[in-house]
Amino acid sequence: MPSILFIGAGRMAEAIFSGLLRQPKQPFDSIYVTNRTNKERLGELAQRYAITPVDTHGAIAAKADVLLLAMPPSAHGEVLSELAPMIRGQLIITVAAGIGPSDMEAQLPEGTAAAWIMPNTAAQVGTSISLYAFGKNVAEKQKLLVKEIVHAIGAGEELSEEQIHDLTAITGSAPAFVYEFALQLEKMALSYGITDKQARHLVKTMLAGSVKMLETGAPPQELRDQVTTPGGATEAGLVSLGNDHFSAMLERAVHAVTDHAKNKRN
Ligand SMILES: NC(=O)c1ccc[n+]([C@@H]2O[C@H](COP(=O)([O-])OP(=O)(O)OC[C@H]3O[C@@H](n4cnc5c(N)ncnc54)[C@H](OP(=O)(O)O)[C@@H]3O)[C@@H](O)[C@H]2O)c1
Incomplete structure (x- = not known):
């Protein structure tokens, strides 16, 4: 061996x-x-x-x-x-x-x-x-x-080697984005007067449940739409995220990781 x-x-x-x-x-x-x-x-x-x-x-x-x-x-x-x-x-x-x-x-x-x-x-x-x-x-x-x-x-x-250079941002660094997302939600939950333990439990369980739903194989758009009644409250939240250019923000963050890594290599 x-x-x-x-x-x-x-x-x-x-x-x-x-x-x-x-x-x-x-x-x-x-x-x-x-x-x-x-x-x-x-x-x-x-x-x-x-x-x-x-x-x-x-x-x-x-x-x-x-x-x-x-x-x-x-x-x-x-x-x-x-x-x-x-x-x-x-x-x-x-x-x-x-x-x-x-x-x-x-x-x-x-x-x-x-x-x-x-x-x-x-x-x-x-x-x-x-x-x-x-x-x-x-x-x-x-x-x-x-x-x-x-x-x-x-x-x-x-x-391929080149694909790993490009995708390290998504598999290697994006977990930090997810933890940042969890942190911000925890902070908001705390502002409504619950304990640290409760806030952690709520956010962690919500994220774990969302991952389980993704593991069913359903595409993210479908799962998003299941939560979003047309004209309803969740849609108002998604529109707000869109107005704040959520997808462009993520794209910039992923590119920032890749560009930084590339500059270090050259
Ligand atoms: N942690 C992660 O989640 C993660 C994810 C993906 C990739 N990586 C990669 O994994 C590598 C290690 O990361 P890590 O998180 O395990 O780091 P770490 O906990 O800081 O450990 C680094 C280790 O490298 C040793 N080391 C440093 N210079 C050395 C040298 N010249 N010769 C022999 N050993 C040396 C250190 O020894 P001493 O303590 O004796 O200095 C230490 O044992 C990094 O390249 C990182 O990019 C890490």
Whole structure:
């Protein structure tokens, strides 16, 4: 069975290896984890999970089958140049925003297998929607491993590298828009004299119910229209949102994310 080394031991690394360890059939026989400086964190993780902490990636990178980079995008340049001389057929995966397989291939020896998984924070509870793409040199067996990693933290969709750059705003960043929406509704609910706990409960349950309705497969327009009696109160609210250019606002927010990420890449 293959082994995997996580370089980076933060929230995303923990979400992924804890997801892997929950699988009935383990895809990896060893899970090694390393980070940069916080060795206390490595010790805590090793107490909680069946992983092997390692001081530096240098010790394991040459012999692991999969190297999963779960560190900030800004650390990739340095770490990839350290890994380059150790590459002998390993699969390199990154979960970093904005770094696709072609970026990694450009920094690693010719023929290196590279893949990109773009999860979101719901990976922590096993319900991420993760976008993933493969570079030019990934073998079928390695693709299966990527899919197992993706499914250990939720659902996945294989796309092209360029599509992931464009859609990260919608699957990766838009959860923050949803939480902002929840926050504003909670604030309004509180202004009507209920407790924090009640406001949280009302908004959370309303959102969860709406998601369940979407999960029936009904299109959002149909579900919206079910709530909206023509000439009724909800319609007045939707007209107000339209007057405030709600769809243009969302479009601008999505473009702001993508433009910001693109500027960082160039
Ligand atoms: N969190 C999410 O929901 C999410 C979603 C999608 C994608 N991502 C991506 O996942 C990656 C990790 O995010 P995170 O939320 O897990 O971050 P995090 O909790 O801040 O953890 C970052 C980890 O990277 C390590 N690290 C930093 N520089 C390093 C280096 N040069 N060599 C080895 N390890 C290094 C840190 O080690 P020290 O603590 O020792 O410095 C830490 O363990 C990022 O690229 C992010 O874009 C995260």
